[in-house]
Amino acid sequence: MMANVAEFLGISAVSVVIWMIVIVVVIALIIMMISVYNGLVRKRNQCQNSFAQVDTALMRRFDLIPNLVEVAKKYMEHERETLEAVISARNQAKGNLDAAKSDLGNAALMNTASKSEGVLNSALGRLMAVVESYPDLKANEQMQSLHQELATTENLIAAHRQTYNIDATEYNNYLQVFPNNMIGGMFSFKPGALYEISDIQREAPKVTF
Numbered sequence: 490m491m492a493n494v495a496e497f498l499g500i501s502a503v504s505v506v507i508w509m510i511v512i513v514v515v516i517a518l519i520i521m522m523i524s525v526y527n528g529l530v531r532k533r534n535q536c537q538n539s540f541a542q543v544d545t546a547l548m549r550r551f552d553l554i555p556n557l558v559e560v561a562k563k564y565m566e567h568e569r570e571t572l573e574a575v576i577s578a579r580n581q582a583k584g585n586l587d588a589a590k591s592d593l594g595n596a597a598l599m600n601t602a603s604k605s606e607g608v609l610n611s612a613l614g615r616l617m618a619v620v621e622s623y624p625d626l627k628a629n630e631q632m633q634s635l636h637q638e639l640a641t642t643e644n645l646i647a648a649h650r651q652t653y654n655i656d657a658t659e660y661n662n663y664l665q666v667f668p669n670n671m672i673g674g675m676f677s678f679k680p681g682a683l684y685e686i687s688d689i690q691r692e693a694p695k696v697t698f
Contacts, residue, residue, distance in 0.1 A: 525672045532660040536681045539653035544590055546645040554579045557635045564626040571619055578612040581605050594679030603686055657681035
């Protein structure tokens with residue numbers, strides 16, 4: 490049969506074999522590229538979806554903070570600097586988060602967002618420490634409710650951040666191995682930056698309501 494094909498094409502049987510091998514190799518390479526590309530897309534999408542959960546939890550906290558400050562303001566007339574520091578840190582953190590989520594592969598933006606979260610945590614910690622000096626404020630039902638919501642939200646943020654970092658690491662590992670790194674480079678896939686907060690940034694005074 491191969492001889493007939495070679496005779497029909499006017500070439501030798503050896504040339505037909507070579508061309509068949511080339512065609513099979515090309516098809517195999519195309520299939521491999523499609524498989525790797527689809528795998529990269531899936532893992533990148535998972536990474537983005539995980540960060541969306543972090544973003545949702547952080548936005549929930551950003552929404553709670555102004556309410557917390559408003560309630561505290563009624564009792565803490567002489568603590569304007571502390572209250573303003575919380576709002577300022579909150580606004581800065583939100584702005585940096587918005588910048589980071591627009592480009593999850595930008596490690597510098599992610600690092601800035603992470604540091605601003607640490608500043609916000611510290612500001613909130615100082616506020617909670619000051620609240621300790623105001624028994625009436627601690628006993629306020631709205632403050633207690635907001636504090637509980639904030640604590641729940643903090644747990645959600647920590648859980649979602651961990652999930653995102655796991656997914657980002659898995660995506661990065663998949664992207665960096667050969668030949669995925671070559672295919673990823675061809676299609677401009679960028680590693681996902683991790684969203685981490687240091688132990689020092691996490692530490693903050695706590696108040697038990």
